[in-house]
Amino acid sequence: MTSNQAPPADPRFEQAVALRRAGKSIREIKQILGPIGNGTLSAALRNEPPPSWTRRPNAKDDLRQQARELRIQGLDYAEIVARLGVSKGSVSLWVRDLPTPPRLVPEECARRTSARMRRHWAAERPVRAARRAEATAAAADSIGDLTEREILIAGAVAYWCEGSKNREPGHRVDRVIFVNSDPELISFFLLFLDTAGVPRSDLIFRLHIHPTADVQAAEQFWLTLTGAQPEQFRKTSLKHPNNQTTRKNVGDGYRGCLRLEVRRSRELYRRIEGWAAGVAPISIGL
Secondary structure, three states: OOOOOOOOOOOHHHHHHHHHHOOOOHHHHHHHHOOOOHHHHHHHOOOOOOOHHHOOOOOOHHHHHHHHHHHHOOOOHHHHHHHHOOOHHHHHHHHOOOOOOOOOOHHHHHHHHHHHHHHHHHHHHHHHHHHHHHHHHHHHHHHOOOOHHHHHHHHHHHHHHHEOOOOOOOOOOOOEEEEEOOHHHHHHHHHHHHHOOOOHHHEEEEEEEOOOOOHHHHHHHHHHHHOOOHHHEOOOEEOOOOOOOOOOOOOOOOOOEEEEEEOOOHHHHHHHHHHHHHHOHHHHOO
16 A cells, blocks of 8 residues: 555444444444444544433423523523523523524513512512511410519510600609500500509590591401490590601501500509619619
8 A cells, every 4th residue: 555545444434333323322332343442433423423312311401491482582581590490501501592682672671670570579478478477486486475574574665665654854644545556565555454453444445547447347346356345435536637648557457546544543654664664774764
């Protein structure tokens, strides 16, 4: 053979191609052909795709296909990520050969962003609510049953936060008046008064409410909650609306504020003042 002649083709090339097309793997071809170098075999099979059974399935093939379909529909990377729950890097890898969607007008961008946020919070709110409820329940369980002393302390602090107090030196009224719209806080304050030895017959109630609410239903609600007699409720006070204020206490859950006053309560006021001072003497000023 002269230097100008090409070396003869390896006769095993055609055999290797035939075996590959028959669905054989690299290992099986080597076993059939006998000793053959990896370079020689790679050159022979350069243009021959591997049989499908040798390819390992990709767990994200379905997500990749969905990402490509969404990209063709015109969704941007952020929207595809939100829809599929995959990383932005994966989306970029899967769809980078597809044409970029035309630039969206600002109105459409805003609409898509709003829709994306709604989807996010629709999924996120129940999760946060469940975590909040779990934390609240765990904290409530950690308290257990309250002793009389603990009820007196908590009730005195609640009154010093929400109740009527003597503000001006030399002008002492010494009356226990508690106003609040929270039914649970009203119920606790009633428990506090029971623990302090105040008869329920010494209580006077008055409802303060906007006339736009269901006044009759609110009156019945507070009458049932307090367990008081109808004659203990004074005439309901209707609030004058302020057109410059945007009220948030509206709807079926709005029942106004309940004013609770204890008759002949000078001594009780002084006891509450003392209990509160025992907890925080500096802030009470005693």
